[in-house]
Amino acid sequence: xxxxxxxxxxxxxxxxxxxxxxxxxxxxxxxxxxxxxxxxxxxxxxxxxxxxxxxxxxxxxxxxxxxxxxxxxxxxxxxxxxxxxxxxx
Amino acid sequence: xxxxxxxxxxxxxxxxxxxxxxxxxxxxxxxxxxxxxxxxxxxxxxxxxxxxxxxxxxxxxxxxxxxxxxxxxxxxxxxxxxxxxxxxxxxxxxxxxxxxxxxxxxxxxxxxxxxxxxxxxxxxxxxxxxx
Numbered sequence: 096x097x098x099x100x101x102x103x104x105x106x107x108x109x110x111x112x113x114x115x116x117x118x119x120x121x122x123x124x125x126x127x128x129x130x131x132x133x134x135x136x137x138x139x140x141x142x143x144x145x146x147x148x149x150x151x152x153x154x155x156x157x158x159x160x161x162x163x164x165x166x167x168x169x170x171x172x173x174x175x176x177x178x179x180x181x182x183x184x
Numbered sequence: 185x186x187x188x189x190x191x192x193x194x195x196x197x198x199x200x201x202x203x204x205x206x207x208x209x210x211x212x213x214x215x216x217x218x219x220x221x222x223x224x225x226x227x228x229x230x231x232x233x234x235x236x237x238x239x240x241x242x243x244x245x246x247x248x249x250x251x252x253x254x255x256x257x258x259x260x261x262x263x264x265x266x267x268x269x270x271x272x273x274x275x276x277x278x279x280x281x282x283x284x285x286x287x288x289x290x291x292x293x294x295x296x297x298x299x300x301x302x303x304x305x306x307x308x309x310x311x312x313x314x315x
Binding site for chain 2: 097100101103104105110113115119122139165166168170171172173174175176177178179180181
């Protein structure tokens with residue numbers, strides 16, 4: 096349900112996406128099939144490990160994970176087309 | 185994201201976005217989430233540690249929009265319903281959350297429920313563009 100609402104909000108097709116607050120990747124792997132690439136960030140190493148492990152192998156080349164708080168994200172200026180904030184519950 | 189300094193963090197993240205790029209903000213909104221089973225409301229989760237963070241982040245995006253750094257193009261309130269096979273499944277799922285708390289009375293009721301439970305959450309999905 097969250098995913099359906101997110102996909103209605105914007106066209107993720109062929110976009111370079113930055114997801115801030117990916118948690119265990121519940122939405123990450125729903126967006127990944129559409130995106131050109133996806134950098135998923137979360138401050139919890141445990142959640143990032145879970146997220147990384149839960150994705151299908153055919154999508155893993157598109158998705159990169161980073162353990163970081165929002166103020167620590169390492170990313171080049173003007174390098175993404177879409178920023179997705181998914182506030183951790 | 186901590187509520188303090190949220191605008192600075194958002195500004196920094198927006199620097200990563202190309203001109204004409206999109207920001208999608210998905211957050212939960214008050215009131216507290218409701219747990220229901222067999223048509224009966226069992227109780228509400230405690231979002232008091234979460235909502236101030238979400239509200240601060242939303243206010244930060246509003247501030248950037250007021251400064252002309254973002255433009256709001258779409259806003260959709262959404263009621264998300266998650267179905268769990270039993271009360272124990274609700275407990276397990278909520279235990280993984282960082283900021284939402286399970287009240288003791290509700291946990292006790294859920295532990296005894298072996299039929300389907302529904303969790304209702306109010307969410308807000310906003311879409312912005314970067315001029």
